[in-house]
Amino acid sequence: IGDAVTVVFDSTAPVQIPSSLVYTVESRTNVAGFTHTIDIWNWTTSSWDVIAVDSTASSDEVVSTDVTGSSVHYIQNGTRKVRSRSRWRGNGSPLVPTLRAGVDQVKWTVVP
Numbered sequence: 001i002g003d004a005v006t007v008v009f010d011s012t013a014p015v016q017i018p019s020s021l022v023y024t025v026e027s028r029t030n031v032a033g034f035t036h037t038i039d040i041w042n043w044t045t046s047s048w049d050v051i052a053v054d055s056t057a058s059s060d061e062v063v064s065t066d067v068t069g070s071s072v073h074y075i076q077n078g079t080r081k082v083r084s085r086s087r088w089r090g091n092g093s094p095l096v097p098t099l100r101a102g103v104d105q106v107k108w109t110v111v112p
Helices: 068-074
Strands: 005-012 020-029 035-042 047-055 061-066 081-089 101-111
Touching (some): 005 101, 020 035, 020 068, 035 061, 047 061, 081 101
Antiparallel strands (some): 005 081, 020 061, 020 101, 035 047, 035 081
């Protein structure tokens, strides 16, 4: 079973090499118990790195992950581009209604 909902977010970091880099996403789904996977694009390996996997809630939830130690891989050299994605997946049960996901905020906290 593939991902039911996938959303990709692009932004630009204010500096190339930060002293701190934290990724935060605030989201919700219409049904609790689905899987929410958060990935960040690794510019060094040209692949997605999973940074968080959580069970969804039907009310807003905030997930923050500190990726400071690997920040050199997550900020594109020269352009300072950063990319993340959120993926939601159901449990495969035909009794589960259609999944709807909403994102209130995606935030990169970058400290020079």
